[in-house]
Structure formats: structure tokens, C-alpha cells
Amino acid sequence: MMVYTWWRSLAAFRVRIVLNLKGVTAEERQVDLRKGQQHDQAFRAVNPQSAIPALVLDDGSTLVQSMAIMEYFEEAYPAPPLLPADxxxxxxxxxxxxxxxxxxxxxxxxxxxxxxxxxxxxxxxxxxxxxxxxxxxxxxxxxxxxxxxxxxxxxxxxxxxxxxxxxxxxxxxxxxxxxxxxxxxxxxxxxxxxxxxxxxxxxxxxxxxxxxxxx
Amino acid sequence: MMVYTWWRSLAAFRVRIVLNLKGVTAEERQVDLRKGQQHDQAFRAVNPQSAIPALVLDDGSTLVQSMAIMEYFEEAYPAPPLLPADxxxxxxxxxxxxxxxxxxxxxxxxxxxxxxxxxxxxxxxxxxxxxxxxxxxxxxxxxxxxxxxxxxxxxxxxxxxxxxxxxxxxxxxxxxxxxxxxxxxxxxxxxxxxxxxxxxxxxxxxxxxxxxxxx
Structure with a gap:
């Protein structure tokens, strides 16, 4: 599993917390938003929206949008739960x-x-x-x-x-x-x-x- | 079930579609955003964020934010599914x-x-x-x-x-x-x-x- 991230991004921060809470390790690749690296052709091939985080699963599929990625981790790694049951x-x-x-x-x-x-x-x-x-x-x-x-x-x-x-x-x-x-x-x-x-x-x-x- | 809504609101539009797809009926109360009714004290008692839609369940609990409300309907009324299984x-x-x-x-x-x-x-x-x-x-x-x-x-x-x-x-x-x-x-x-x-x-x-x- 690999995540495109950057230290200052709030969305990447959210995903890092969830990874840590779930005890999941992902390789990190940095996309420096201040340098505009999100607009590089190489990154736009990953996410044409030029936004991080983007999560690449081991089967090659790519997930984007922090909320969708957090919900994915909640479903794929249920413990500990980060949503109530009701x-x-x-x-x-x-x-x-x-x-x-x-x-x-x-x-x-x-x-x-x-x-x-x-x-x-x-x-x-x-x-x-x-x-x-x-x-x-x-x-x-x-x-x-x-x-x-x-x-x-x-x-x-x-x-x-x-x-x-x-x-x-x-x-x-x-x-x-x-x-x-x-x-x-x-x-x-x-x-x-x-x-x-x-x-x-x-x-x-x-x-x-x-x-x-x-x- | 009662929903605070307004014809022009895009968030209220999303929730209406989901209600219709799920075959759920909710009483509607109009909050005219152009007239600023979302800032009225009566509505702020429902949602202090002054935003619609807000959904009041029969037990009196109030749900806000269109995405959270749509996910609620997906969980509470699973048919027809509006999310895939995987x-x-x-x-x-x-x-x-x-x-x-x-x-x-x-x-x-x-x-x-x-x-x-x-x-x-x-x-x-x-x-x-x-x-x-x-x-x-x-x-x-x-x-x-x-x-x-x-x-x-x-x-x-x-x-x-x-x-x-x-x-x-x-x-x-x-x-x-x-x-x-x-x-x-x-x-x-x-x-x-x-x-x-x-x-x-x-x-x-x-x-x-x-x-x-x-x-």
C-alpha cells in the first residue's frame, strides 16, 4: 500500500491519524503542494484532480478524497472502530x-x-x-x-x-x-x-x- | 420524519433524490436561504450551523450534513443499495x-x-x-x-x-x-x-x- 502525502496537508494528516489508529503501514511518497508538484504530469496520472492524499492499493487501484479513504480503512480494517454501531x-x-x-x-x-x-x-x-x-x-x-x-x-x-x-x-x-x-x-x-x-x-x-x- | 429543505439548495436536492430512490417519505419544512431564514433563532435551534438540510427523526434526534444524511439512509434503508458491496x-x-x-x-x-x-x-x-x-x-x-x-x-x-x-x-x-x-x-x-x-x-x-x- 502506498500513499501520496505531504507533511502540511490537512487531508493527508487525517489519513495518517487513521492509519496509525488502525495500525496499518503504508509507504509514503511526498507531493510538495507549495512547489506545485500536484500539477506534475506524473502525479496527475495518479489523481487528475491534482489533490492529495491518494492511496494506491496493492492491486493497483487508486483511492482519493480523504473522507472516502478514511471510510475505506474503517471498512477494510474494522478494529478499532472509528464509527459507532448505530x-x-x-x-x-x-x-x-x-x-x-x-x-x-x-x-x-x-x-x-x-x-x-x-x-x-x-x-x-x-x-x-x-x-x-x-x-x-x-x-x-x-x-x-x-x-x-x-x-x-x-x-x-x-x-x-x-x-x-x-x-x-x-x-x-x-x-x-x-x-x-x-x-x-x-x-x-x-x-x-x-x-x-x-x-x-x-x-x-x-x-x-x-x-x-x-x- | 421531517426534513428542513428548500427548493434551490443543492444539498437538499441530493437528500430528496435519496429519499425518492429509497421510497421514504418525509414531511418538509421550507427554509428560504435567500430570505436568510437559516439564521432565524427557530432554525438555529435545529441546526446552529444555519445550514440545510436537517433531518429530524421520529425519536427527535437531528441529523445534518447532506453526505451524513445520505449515508444514514443507505444504512437505515438498505434497498435499493446506493453504494457497491466492495x-x-x-x-x-x-x-x-x-x-x-x-x-x-x-x-x-x-x-x-x-x-x-x-x-x-x-x-x-x-x-x-x-x-x-x-x-x-x-x-x-x-x-x-x-x-x-x-x-x-x-x-x-x-x-x-x-x-x-x-x-x-x-x-x-x-x-x-x-x-x-x-x-x-x-x-x-x-x-x-x-x-x-x-x-x-x-x-x-x-x-x-x-x-x-x-x-
């Missing part, structure tokens, strides 16, 4: 995950930055303000749902990590890229801290990757 | 779905329009160009993945509709809101046409809803 509870966990994967992260991808700075002529300060706004809004959505629901426990859903926690942690780290902190989101902050005490989360952190900058 | 094939269908749900649609929501026109001072023409750009990019991603993969059949995955087709159709309709057509995406166009010959898709179409404008 259908409505699974929907709650998936909804929290989607708040990060669909409502937060897509607003701060390289292609969005390129459009804001290229076609619309904005500078870095406006891109940072934009990113803080939308990453913060996604965290606020998670906070409000988590804070009011008795199903929230030590983690997003009860007392064991689920895909919602994986996505929450990626959202908190993404927010920090743009100068935001989880201080305004007390439940998110508490759950993020609980996750980051777990080895599988720690080892997956962007700054723990070999190609990450030292600071 | 884990890697399920990942392929979910990845195609996420290209619409996570990469296309979130870029054209009311909150993004509000930021582009408010904080960044752009006009309607720039919002339309932005929307065509990102909705078209998501359709191109779907087209490139569909065109090169022998698993593509009459529909996105084989010869029966799946969640990928539900999302593809919503993406084509969303693109049309901003003046785009599927002409540049021949496989997408062919599959969209196949879907729109099915009653469950036709009845769910935004313009088939009672509160839709006549033209």
Missing part, C-alpha cells in the same frame, strides 16, 4: 467530520488561494483573514454541535476517538496555520487536547513529519 | 460524491457569497465567475476520473445509480445556476441525462418543487 450515531460522527472536510478545509486549499490572489488580486493579508474566517466558522459549527449534545464525551462521540475527532484535530491545526487558536471553542479545545495525548495522533501531526520545518 | 468500490463512489459535496458546493454557499461581496467588495459578476470556476473545476475532476475508469458504466459506477450519481446531478444543476453547462464534460453529461430519465431524480429536481419559480 446508524443515527454514525450520521452524527460523519456530520461533525464533514464540517471540517466539506465546510472548513475546501475554503483554504491552494486552488482557492490562487484564485483569490490571481483572478481577484488580493494579497496575503486578505487570504489569511479569509482563511481564519472560514476555518473558524467550521470550528464554531463543531463547537455548537458538540457543546449542546449529551452524546459528546471525552471525545466528539463518547469516550473513544472516532472519525469526528480525526477531522476536529485537522481543523484545529489548519486554523493554527492562519494564526487562529481554539481558545474561543472550549469543547473543541478540550477534545483536541485529549486527542493529542494519544500516540497515533501525535505521530501523525504535521510538525512531526520528517520533511516538516523545525519550528 | 470496500474499494465504495471508496470510489464516495470519492466521486465528495468531489461535488466537498470540492464544488462549499465554494458557492450563501456564506461565501456574503464574504466575497461584503468583506472583499466584489460584485455579482465576480461572484458568478468565481462560482462557475469552482463548480466547473469539480465537474472536471469528476469527468477525468469517470472517463478513464472502466468501472464507469451507464452511471458513475456500473449500471445502477449510486450516491455518486446523486451528487453528480446536484453538481450539474448547481453549475447551471451560474450559467454553466455540462457540454465540456461528455461523460458527466451522458450520466446526468441517464439519471434525469429516472422518476426519483426528476421529482427531486429543484424546478419541480412547489415553491420553485415557474421559469
Amino acid at each position: 446508524a443515527a450515531e454514525r450520521a452524527r460522527v460523519r456530520a461533525l467530520a464533514q464540517m471540517a472536510v466539506a465546510d472548513g478545509h475546501p475554503l483554504v486549499t491552494p486552488r482557492v488561494r490562487a484564485y483569490l490572489e490571481g483572478e481577484l488580486g488580493h494579497g496575503e493579508a486578505q487570504y489569511l483573514a479569509w482563511s481564519r474566517h472560514f476555518m473558524g466558522a467550521a470550528l464554531m459549527a463543531m463547537e455548537e454541535h458538540l457543546a449542546r449534545d449529551p452524546q459528546t464525551g471525552m471525545f466528539c462521540h463518547g469516550d473513544r476517538p472516532t472519525l469526528a475527532d480525526v477531522c476536529l484535530v485537522s481543523q484545529v491545526v489548519g486554523f493554527s496555520y492562519f494564526g487562529g487558536t481554539a481558545d474561543a471553542f472550549p469543547v473543541v479545545r478540550r477534545i483536541n487536547a485529549a486527542c493529542m495525548r494519544i500516540d497515533a495522533f501525535q505521530r501523525a501531526h504535521p510538525l512531526a513529519q520528517p520533511d516538516a520545518p523545525k519550528a | 470496500a474499494a468500490e465504495r471508496a470510489r463512489v464516495r470519492a466521486l460524491a465528495q468531489m461535488a459535496v466537498a470540492d464544488g458546493h462549499p465554494l458557492v454557499t450563501p456564506r461565501v457569497r456574503a464574504y466575497l461581496e461584503g468583506e472583499l467588495g466584489h460584485g455579482e459578476a465576480q461572484y458568478l465567475a468565481w462560482s462557475r470556476h469552482f463548480m466547473g473545476a469539480a465537474l472536471m475532476a469528476m469527468e477525468e476520473h469517470l472517463a478513464r475508469d472502466p468501472q464507469t458504466g451507464m452511471f458513475c459506477h456500473g449500471d445502477r445509480p449510486t450516491l455518486a450519481d446523486v451528487c453528480l446531478v446536484s453538481q450539474v444543476v448547481g453549475f447551471s445556476y451560474f450559467g454553466g453547462t455540462a457540454d465540456a464534460f461528455p461523460v458527466v453529461r451522458r450520466i446526468n441525462a441517464a439519471c434525469m430519465r429516472i422518476d426519483a431524480f426528476q421529482r427531486a429536481h429543484p424546478l419541480a418543487q412547489p415553491d420553485a419559480p415557474k421559469a
Whole structure:
């Protein structure tokens, strides 16, 4: 199994956490998004959408999109479970995950930055303000749902990590890229801290990757 | 079962298609996004994120996020299946779905329009160009993945509709809101046409809803 990844990518971070939680090892190939390597012809042959992560299975089939890859690992490697058993509870966990994967992260991808700075002529300060706004809004959505629901426990859903926690942690780290902190989101902050005490989360952190900058 | 919905919402459209395919009936309550009703205190008590659809089950629990709701229906009402049986094939269908749900649609929501026109001072023409750009990019991603993969059949995955087709159709309709057509995406166009010959898709179409404008 082989995964195209990059230390700073939030989507690759999510998949790394799931690999670690499931105890699955995958060979890594780096695609440096800052250098635009996702647009290289060699990588576009893997994923024409020029996005990571992409997972190549041993039979050669290629999976893309972090949420689809995480659901694949949940089905192919059921232990430990990262979704509850009950259908409505699974929907709650998936909804929290989607708040990060669909409502937060897509607003701060390289292609969005390129459009804001290229076609619309904005500078870095406006891109940072934009990113803080939308990453913060996604965290606020998670906070409000988590804070009011008795199903929230030590983690997003009860007392064991689920895909919602994986996505929450990626959202908190993404927010920090743009100068935001989880201080305004007390439940998110508490759950993020609980996750980051777990080895599988720690080892997956962007700054723990070999190609990450030292600071 | 009750669903908060609106004729023009692409996410509500996806959930309507799934309800129709599964033969499930839900009471509908309209939340007019153009009038800003998603921000009313009454609706924020249902979904503090101010987003539709929201599904209220008979036991009072509330599900949000279209992808999570569709997965709920797939689990709670397994027939007809809208995901394949094999884990890697399920990942392929979910990845195609996420290209619409996570990469296309979130870029054209009311909150993004509000930021582009408010904080960044752009006009309607720039919002339309932005929307065509990102909705078209998501359709191109779907087209490139569909065109090169022998698993593509009459529909996105084989010869029966799946969640990928539900999302593809919503993406084509969303693109049309901003003046785009599927002409540049021949496989997408062919599959969209196949879907729109099915009653469950036709009845769910935004313009088939009672509160839709006549033209």
C-alpha cells in the first residue's frame, strides 16, 4: 500500500491519524503542494484532480478524497472502530467530520488561494483573514454541535476517538496555520487536547513529519 | 420524519433524490436561504450551523450534513443499495460524491457569497465567475476520473445509480445556476441525462418543487 502525502496537508494528516489508529503501514511518497508538484504530469496520472492524499492499493487501484479513504480503512480494517454501531450515531460522527472536510478545509486549499490572489488580486493579508474566517466558522459549527449534545464525551462521540475527532484535530491545526487558536471553542479545545495525548495522533501531526520545518 | 429543505439548495436536492430512490417519505419544512431564514433563532435551534438540510427523526434526534444524511439512509434503508458491496468500490463512489459535496458546493454557499461581496467588495459578476470556476473545476475532476475508469458504466459506477450519481446531478444543476453547462464534460453529461430519465431524480429536481419559480 502506498500513499501520496505531504507533511502540511490537512487531508493527508487525517489519513495518517487513521492509519496509525488502525495500525496499518503504508509507504509514503511526498507531493510538495507549495512547489506545485500536484500539477506534475506524473502525479496527475495518479489523481487528475491534482489533490492529495491518494492511496494506491496493492492491486493497483487508486483511492482519493480523504473522507472516502478514511471510510475505506474503517471498512477494510474494522478494529478499532472509528464509527459507532448505530446508524443515527454514525450520521452524527460523519456530520461533525464533514464540517471540517466539506465546510472548513475546501475554503483554504491552494486552488482557492490562487484564485483569490490571481483572478481577484488580493494579497496575503486578505487570504489569511479569509482563511481564519472560514476555518473558524467550521470550528464554531463543531463547537455548537458538540457543546449542546449529551452524546459528546471525552471525545466528539463518547469516550473513544472516532472519525469526528480525526477531522476536529485537522481543523484545529489548519486554523493554527492562519494564526487562529481554539481558545474561543472550549469543547473543541478540550477534545483536541485529549486527542493529542494519544500516540497515533501525535505521530501523525504535521510538525512531526520528517520533511516538516523545525519550528 | 421531517426534513428542513428548500427548493434551490443543492444539498437538499441530493437528500430528496435519496429519499425518492429509497421510497421514504418525509414531511418538509421550507427554509428560504435567500430570505436568510437559516439564521432565524427557530432554525438555529435545529441546526446552529444555519445550514440545510436537517433531518429530524421520529425519536427527535437531528441529523445534518447532506453526505451524513445520505449515508444514514443507505444504512437505515438498505434497498435499493446506493453504494457497491466492495470496500474499494465504495471508496470510489464516495470519492466521486465528495468531489461535488466537498470540492464544488462549499465554494458557492450563501456564506461565501456574503464574504466575497461584503468583506472583499466584489460584485455579482465576480461572484458568478468565481462560482462557475469552482463548480466547473469539480465537474472536471469528476469527468477525468469517470472517463478513464472502466468501472464507469451507464452511471458513475456500473449500471445502477449510486450516491455518486446523486451528487453528480446536484453538481450539474448547481453549475447551471451560474450559467454553466455540462457540454465540456461528455461523460458527466451522458450520466446526468441517464439519471434525469429516472422518476426519483426528476421529482427531486429543484424546478419541480412547489415553491420553485415557474421559469
